[in-house]
Amino acid sequence: MLRMLIAAALFLGAAPALAQQDGSQPQMERVPDRPAGEGQGPFGTLLIKNATMIDGTGAPPEGPVSILIEGNRIARIIRGGGEVAADRVIDASGMHVLPGFVDVHGHNGDPSKAPQPSYGFKLWLAHGVTSVRGVGFGGGADDPSLDQRARSAANTITAPRLFAYAVPGDVWPNGAVRTPEQGRAWVRWIKQRGYDGIKFFNMEDPATFAAINDEAEKLGLGTVAHLGQRGVAQVNGRTAVELGLDGVTHFYGHMESLLADGSTPHYPADYNYLDEQSRFAWVARLEDQAVEPGSEKWDEYVDFLVDSGVTLSPTFNIYAASRDVSAARNREWHDAYTLPSLMDFYAPSLTNHGSYYHDWTSEDEAAWKRFYAKWFALTRDFQDKGGRVTAGSDPGYIYQTWGFAYISELEMLREAGLSPMEVIQAATINGAREIYDPKGSEPPFGSIKEGKLADLVIVPGNPLANLKVLYGTGHVRLNRESNTLETQGGVRWTIKDGVVYDARALLADVAEMVEAQKAAR
Template sequence: MRLGKYLIAMVAAAMASGLSAQMEPVPDIQPGEAEGPYGTLIVSGATMIEGSGAPPMGPVDIVIEGNRIAAIHGGGAPADVRASADRVIDAAGMTVMPGFVDTHGHNGDPSKAAQPSYGYRLWLAHGVTSVRGVSFYFGPGQPDLTDRQRSEANAIVAPRLFPYAVFGDKWGRPAPTTPAGAREWVRWAKAQGFWGIKFFNSAMPDVLGAALDEAEKQGLGTVAHLAQPGVQRVNARKAVELGLDGITHFYGHFESLLDDNALPRYPQGYNYFDEQSRFGWVARLADQVVEPHSEEWDAYIDYLIESGVTLSPTFNIYSASRDVMAAKNRDWHARYSLPSLMDFYAPSATNHGSYYKDWSTEDEVAWRKFYRYWFDLTAEFHRRGGRVTAGSDPGYIYQTWGFAYIGELEMLREAGLSPLEVIRAATTAGAQEIYDPRDEETPMGTIQVGKLADLVIVPGNPLDNLKLLYGTGHTKLNRETGSIEQVGGVRWTIKDGVIYDAPKLLESVAAMVEMQKGSREAAQ
C-alpha cells in the first residue's frame, strides 16, 4: 500500500504553500524580554486556582525558588521570607493559575507566518506555558527538536514545547507500509527525541496497530486525526481498540455511531479534495447518527471511558463554520493577525481550511446542529469521568495563536464543562495527557510545592468571565462613570520561573504586524 491519500494531499498542499521550505530561525531571547529566574520570587496576594479542580482560595503568597514552587502561604508569607525575596509581584485582586497547556499546536509556514516567534509569543501572552506540537513543522530537517531544546534552556521566547511527529514523516524516507516498517519508524522517532506520534489515519489497520503497539513500548504518546479517506477502515472505536491514546477533532466519532448504514452517505458530486465540499458535508453527518442518549450512543461513550482514551476536541478550529462573518472580524485581527495570515485565511482553492468559497446560511445552520451533537458527546464523556483537554490547532480558519486557545476554553464551557472544569482541562488534564504515556508524574499542571513554576496571572476572576483571558481584554461599561473600559488580559506569564510581561509580548507581536504592513505598502 502506498502512502494514504490524505497524507499525500497534505504533503502536496504543504509544498504548494511553502512548507517544504525552512521557516525563519527563532531569534535568541534579548535583554529585557524576560526576567528571572530568581533565587526567590514571590507572587503575592492573588486568589489561587490550583488546577486539580479544587475551589479558589486566597489571598496566597506563592514562593518560587529558581524554577520550582517552594512554598504556598495562605494569607501571606512570613515577614522574613518576604524581606529576603529577590522580587515580589503584587498580584492583589488578581487570579493565579497553573500555566495553560495547549495539546494541539502547529507553527505557521513561510507563506503565512514565517517567524515561529510570532506564534510562540502569542501563546505566552495568553498564559500558555506548554504546547504539544502535532507537528510544529512538517517535513524533514525542521527544527521541532532544537526549538524544544532552546525553549527548555530559556534561550528563546517560547512556551515549553513537546514535539510529536506525524507518522511516516521527518525521516526523509517513504512512509512505512508494513508492520515491521511501522515499528522501525516508531523506534527511529523515539531515538530522535520526539515525544509522540500524530496519525492521520493513512495506514492500514495492521500497520497502525503495529505502530501503536510499538509506541506504547517506547513510551511515546499517540493522537489521531481520523480523516475521512481512512475512516471506513479505522473509525474512532477501531482506533481505540488498536491502542490509540487520544482522539483530536471530531473525526471518527460519528462514523462509529451511524444509524442506518455501515458507511457514511455522501451527497452526489462529493469530492473530498474540494474542501468546501468536505467541510460542508461534515455537518450533515449529524443527520446520519443515532440520537444522543440512545442506547448505542451511551454504549459508545462508556466504551471510550473504559478504554482510557483522551479527547482533545479543538472545538474552536471549526467555529467559523457556524458564523464566518464573525470569525473574520474578530477584535484582534487588525492589530495582531499578520496580513499574510489574513491572506491565508481568505477563501482559497489551495490553502487548507480556507474553504469559504460559497458558504451559505444553510451550511452554518447545519454546523450549529453538528456542534450540538459534538458538544453533547464530549460533555457526557467528561461527566462520566473521561479526560478532556484543551487544544487550539491555530493558524487556520481565522484562528490566530493564543486568541484561539482562549476561544477553545470558551467553547469547552459552551459544551457543558463548568468554568472550574475548563481550567482543569487546560492545566492538569493537558499535562497528564502529555506525561502519562511516559509513566511519569507531571512536573507542571498544578500549583503545588515541588512543581515547576509555570503560572498565569490575570486581573479579575476568569471563573466569572473567561473573556478576561483574551489579550484584547473584555469590553465593559463602567456604570459609575459611563465610560467604556477594556478590562482583563493576562498580566504576567511565568514559565520555568521566568517572568514574561504579557502586554509587552503583545506589543512585540503588534510590531511584527506593523512591519509587514509597512513592507507591503513600500512594495506597492
C-alpha cells in the same frame, strides 16, 4: 494542469508555499535568541503575593495566597498571603493565579502564513500558554521541532515549553510507512531521535496502525489521531481506541462510530473529498446520520471511550468559523495582532488548507450549528462519565490566530457544558497528564503544588466568572457608575520555568511584527 495542481494540494491537506517576487519559496526563519530583558529570571527567589489561587486540580479558589518560587520550582504556598524576603516580588493583589495553560494541539511551521515562529510563540505566552504539544511544528527532513524544544527548555528563546510529535513516515530518510514492520522501525527511530510522540493522519491500514501504537506504548511515546475521512472507513473512533490509540483530536471518527444506518457514511452523489468546500460542508450533514444523544448506541459508545482511558481534545474552536464566517473574519484582534500574510491565508482559497468557505451559505452555517450541538453533547457526556478532556487550539487556520484561538477553545468547552472549573482542569492538569501519562510519570507542571515547576498565569479578573478576561484584548465592559467603557483583564504575567514574561510587552512585540509587515507591503 491547474486543476491537477489544486487537487494535489488539497490531497496533501496543506497549503503550498507562496512564491516571492523573485520566484523563490519563502523559508521558515530560525527563532532568534531571547533578547536581554525579554523575560526576567529565573530568580534565586521570586514571590507572588496576595493572589487568589486556582490550583488546577479542581479544588476551589482560595486567597489571599502568596507563592514563593526558588529558581524554577514552587518552594512554598503561603495561605493567608503576606510577604517574605525575595529577590523579586510581584504584587498580585486583586488578581488570580493559575497553572500555566497547556495547548495539546499546536502547529507553527508554515512560512507562507507566519515565517517567524516567535510570532506564534509570543502569542501563546501572552495568553498564559506555557506548554505546547506540537503535532507538529514543521516536519520533513529539516523539522525544527527538536531544536526549538531544546532551546525552549534552556530558556534561550522566548517560547512555551515544547513537546514534539511526528507523523508516521515523516522526519526520517526511509520514506512512507506502509507495513507493521516499517511502522515499528519508524517508531524506534523517532524515539532514538528524542521525539515525544506520534500524530496520525488518515491511517488506513489497521495492522500498521496497531503496530505503531503498540511499539509507541512500549517505548513511552504518546499517540494522538486526526482520523481523517480517507481512512475512517477502516479506522474509526472505536477501532482506533481498540487498536491502542491514546487520544482522539477533532471530531473525526466519532460520528462514523455512531451511524444509525450502515457501516459507512452516505455520501451525496456530487461529493468530492479533494474539494474542501464539499468536504467540510458535508461534515456537518453527518450529524443527521448519527444516532441521538441518550440512545442505547450513543451511551454504549461513550461508556466504551471512558472505560478505555482515551483522551479527547476536541479543538472546537478551529471549526467555529463554519458557524459564522463573518464573525470569525472580523474578530477584534485581527487588525493589531494577525499578520497580513495570515489573513491572506485565511481568505477563501482553492489551495490553502482550511480556507474552504468558497460559497458558504446560511444553510451551511445552520448545518454546522446542528453538528456542534451533537459534538458538544458527546464531549459533555464523556466528561460527565469520567473521561478526560483537554484543550487544544490547532492555530493558524480558519481565522484562528495563535493565543486568541486557545482562549476561544476554553470558551467553547464551557459552551459544550463543562463547568468553569472543569474548563480550567482541561487547560492545565488534564493537558499535562495527557502528555506525561505515556511517559509513565506524574507531570511536573499543570497544577500549583510545592515542588512543581513554576509555570503560572497571573490575570486581573476572575476567569471562573468570565473566561474573556484571558484574551489579550481583555474584556470590554461599561462602567455603570461613570458611563464609560473600560477594559478588564488580559493576562498580566506569564511565568514559564521561573522566567517572568510581561504579557503586554509580548503583545506589543507582536503588534510591531504586524505593523512591519503592513509597512513592507
